[in-house]
Amino acid sequence: MRFLVCVKQVVDTSKMEVDPNTGRLNRNNANSIINPLDLHALEAALALRDQVGGTVTVLTMGPPQAEHVLQYAVSMGADDVYLATDRAFGGADTLATSYTLAAAIRKLGSFDLIFCGQESLDSNTAQIGPEVAAMLSMPDVSGAVDISYEREGYITVRRQLSDEDEVLEMKLPALITTAESLNRPRYPSVLGIMKKDHVEIHKLTSADLDVDPSRIGLTGSPTRVKQVRPVVPPKKENLRIEGKTTDEAVDLLCTAMQKIHVI
Numbered sequence: 497m498r499f500l501v502c503v504k505q506v507v508d509t510s511k512m513e514v515d516p517n518t519g520r521l522n523r524n525n526a527n528s529i530i531n532p533l534d535l536h537a538l539e540a541a542l543a544l545r546d547q548v549g550g551t552v553t554v555l556t557m558g559p560p561q562a563e564h565v566l567q568y569a570v571s572m573g574a575d576d577v578y579l580a581t582d583r584a585f586g587g588a589d590t591l592a593t594s595y596t597l598a599a600a601i602r603k604l605g606s607f608d609l610i611f612c613g614q615e616s617l618d619s620n621t622a623q624i625g626p627e628v629a630a631m632l633s634m635p636d637v638s639g640a641v642d643i644s645y646e647r648e649g650y651i652t653v654r655r656q657l658s659d660e661d662e663v664l665e666m667k668l669p670a671l672i673t674t675a676e677s678l679n680r681p682r683y684p685s686v687l688g689i690m691k692k693d694h695v696e697i698h699k700l701t702s703a704d705l706d707v708d709p710s711r712i713g714l715t716g717s718p719t720r721v722k723q724v725r726p727v728v729p730p731k732k733e734n735l736r737i738e739g740k741t742t743d744e745a746v747d748l749l750c751t752a753m754q755k756i757h758v759i
């Protein structure tokens with residue numbers, strides 16, 4: 497079977513910086529990592545490949561530095577890796593990102609199963625997976641907590657809803673976004689670590705893809721970040737309530753709470 501995994505290079509949130517003038521994330525190699533939730537998507541694909549045979553292709557759209565997340569995927573066991581990179585892809589919102597990823601996937605041929613992480617660490621809209629599936633006209637299930645391949649041409653997926661589990665069977669080809677509890681991502685192997693420095697990272701530019709230039713990058717993005725503001729932590733104040741009796745203390749407490757609109 498042919499598996500494809502979409503992974504995103506994200507800013508390590510412990511070192512995240514936002515350009516106050518443009519509202520954009522300051523992405524540079526030093527503070528970028530593979531989106532942690534995408535490791536679960538990659539593990540799911542690798543485990544299925546180990547079970548039924550086939551290949552795992554990994555795709556990312558990002559700047560040239562995103563190469564190192566693909567190398568990490570190779571060290572975990574990915575067979576081949578693709579980087580969709582072009583200035584024209586820059587500034588994409590979720591719609592333009594999904595459009596570009598879907599075009600890249602079409603270019604790479606047909607896949608039986610496509611995996612995405614549940615959401616990214618830095619924009620976390622969780623929109624990309626379902627949007628890519630819609631653009632490729634395939635079914636999708638989000639937040640898989642269990643995946644099994646029991647019947648040829650179909651995949652069984654369990655997902656957790658707020659108060660119940662749902663088990664769905666999807667006809668392949670299909671897309672799955674994976675929950676964190678699905679599996680424990682494997683560590684890179686020694687062989688994988690040796691392979692990652694020599695692997696060929698295939699680049700895809702807008703010229704390689706059959707894309708409408710008005711639907712990619714900033715031009716193709718109907719949404720804009722107008723402003724980014726740091727969250728101001730609520731001001732803390734200590735209030736000491738003293739009363740001669742318990743009833744008096746309770747009255748004083750209630751009055752104080754009414755003043756600060758707690759009750």
Ligand SMILES: Cc1cc2nc3c(=O)[nH]c(=O)nc-3n(C[C@H](O)[C@H](O)[C@H](O)COP(=O)(O)OP(=O)(O)OC[C@H]3O[C@@H](n4cnc5c(N)ncnc54)[C@H](O)[C@@H]3O)c2cc1C
Pocket residue numbers: 502503504505520521531533534537555556557558586587588589590591593594597611612613614615616617618619620621622623624625719720721
């Ligand atoms: C209004 C708006 C404006 C934006 N403007 C900009 C901007 O100007 N510049 C900018 O750099 N970013 C911008 N972004 C962020 C950019 O849109 C997102 O990084 C991108 O669309 C992915 O969305 P997400 O991070 O929410 O992914 P999610 O939907 O949360 O990710 C789910 C999964 O999709 C896959 N995935 C997501 N992104 C990629 C990718 N690039 N390659 C491969 N797989 C992927 C991964 O498997 C991931 O786990 C903007 C976002 C919004 C909402």
